[in-house]
Amino acid sequence: VSADDEDPPAQPPFESPAEDPAEDPVEGLVRDVETMADGRRRITFYSHSSSPATPEGTA
Amino acid sequence: LSERRYDPTTGEWVTFATHRQERTFLPPADSCPLCPDPAGAWDGEIRRPDFDIAVFDNRFPSLRPEPEDPAVAGSELMPVMPARGRCEVVVYAADHGTSLSSLGVGRVRLLLDVWADRYTVLGSEGHAYVLPFENKGEVIGVTLHHPHGQIYAFPDVPPRPLRELSAAARHRARTGRCVECDVVAAEVAGGERVVVAGEHWVAHVPFWARFPYEVRISPREHLPSFAAADAGARDDLARVLVDVLAGLDALFGFEMPYIMGVFAQPTGGSPADAGWDGAWSEISHLHLLISPPYRTATKLKYLAGVESMGGAFMTDVAPEQAAADLRAATARVR
Numbered sequence: 581v582s583a584d585d586e587d588p589p590a591q592p593p594f595e596s597p598a599e600d601p602a603e604d605p606v607e608g609l610v611r612d613v614e615t616m617a618d619g620r621r622r623i624t625f626y627s628h629s630s631s632p633a634t635p636e637g638t639a
Numbered sequence: 640l641s642e643r644r645y646d647p648t649t650g651e652w653v654t655f656a657t658h659r660q661e662r663t664f665l666p667p668a669d670s671c672p673l674c675p676d677p678a679g680a681w682d683g684e685i686r687r688p689d690f691d692i693a694v695f696d697n698r699f700p701s702l703r704p705e706p707e708d709p710a711v712a713g714s715e716l717m718p719v720m721p722a723r724g725r726c727e728v729v730v731y732a733a734d735h736g737t738s739l740s741s742l743g744v745g746r747v748r749l750l751l752d753v754w755a756d757r758y759t760v761l762g763s764e765g766h767a768y769v770l771p772f773e774n775k776g777e778v779i780g781v782t783l784h785h786p787h788g789q790i791y792a793f794p795d796v797p798p799r800p801l802r803e804l805s806a807a808a809r810h811r812a813r814t815g816r817c818v819e820c821d822v823v824a825a826e827v828a829g830g831e832r833v834v835v836a837g838e839h840w841v842a843h844v845p846f847w848a849r850f851p852y853e854v855r856i857s858p859r860e861h862l863p864s865f866a867a868a869d870a871g872a873r874d875d876l877a878r879v880l881v882d883v884l885a886g887l888d889a890l891f892g893f894e895m896p897y898i899m900g901v902f903a904q905p906t907g908g909s910p911a912d913a914g915w916d917g918a919w920s921e922i923s924h925l926h927l928l929i930s931p932p933y934r935t936a937t938k939l940k941y942l943a944g945v946e947s948m949g950g951a952f953m954t955d956v957a958p959e960q961a962a963a964d965l966r967a968a969t970a971r972v973r
Contacts, residue, residue, distance in 0.1 A: 616686075
């Protein structure tokens with residue numbers, strides 16, 4: 581994008597995805613989502629269902 | 640101050656995040672915020688005794704899902720907007736003393752699944768571009784030594800990927816083909832700049848490498864994002880990436896600092912911004928870029944006058960020689 585060929589956007593182009601990304605086709609990925617200690621942010625623990633550090637997460 | 644300001648002289652946005660001046664800077668290992676801290680003894684981020692990979696919102700984000708209003712009033716000439724987006728930290732391991740290059744194929748394979756999952760999640764939140772990256776090494780500017788990467792979700796397609804997409808659009812309009820597909824095919828056919836050739840992925844030093852030992856890793860087939868990569872393709876990339884990182888470490892005999900980026904199909908915005916009237920997937924070819932700053936074992940390449948002011952890179956090592964050096968280094972540790 582060059583300076584001389586467009587007007588600056590007044591608002592960010594914050595749109596829904598133009599094309600939906602495909603669903604993750606890989607099985608065995610474990611995601612365990614928690615709220616962090618500050619009570620505001622989220623944290624996701626990832627593991628493969630066969631790995632030793634896997635907690636009682638949901639696939 | 641947290642906002643994005645527009646530069647009408649280049650057509651690019653610049654993000655201001657002055658609160659990041661207060662972020663944690665090279666803490667001692669016994670109070671690392673990314674180490675497991677189950678009891679909250681040093682206010683660590685991760686309250687578990689062990690984990691594989693953890694992803695969380697950055698405590699000091701440059702971009703936020705619900706940003707504050709800009710502190711200054713913009714104008715028609717120089718508009719300002721909230722710094723909307725999301726900044727995530729990706730912690731690769733509980734062990735403070737390891738690195739991605741030494742975590743092995745299994746953990747790297749998990750990281751690929753994490754990148755794919757975050758791409759899908761952040762794309763579904765409405766962000767236009769999802770950029771996973773890693774800054775490694777103090778010479779790159781890392782502030783935490785614990786092995787980790789980051790993911791930024793932008794409200795628009797950032798300048799560098801937009802330039803690549805624009806070039807891909809021009810190539811596609813001229814030839815009807817994907818430029819990255821053509822480059823990968825040419826590199827495989829020639830072979831002299833190939834570092835590691837997997838079944839699905841090829842790592843090579845680009846013909847136009849901007850850093851002496853830069854490595855670009857791309858799928859042989861047209862693949863817009865990890866979300867569309869099957870298990871076999873991810874398995875192969877994990878092996879190729881581990882080989883490349885091990886080779887970089889072996890090149891000069893020390894753990895190589897680098898900047899690594901993952902470039903995938905935009906999750907929003909308009910292909911028209913890249914001069915394309917079709918779909919993003921037609922001009923997006925997933926690839927990784929690893930840029931190490933060293934040109935010899937003791938000398939760094941700096942982005943000085945020519946690169947910073949001219950935007951024109953001057954490289955000190957022939958890509959063909961760099962590829963041969965990296966092939967030899969990779970073979971030593973394989």
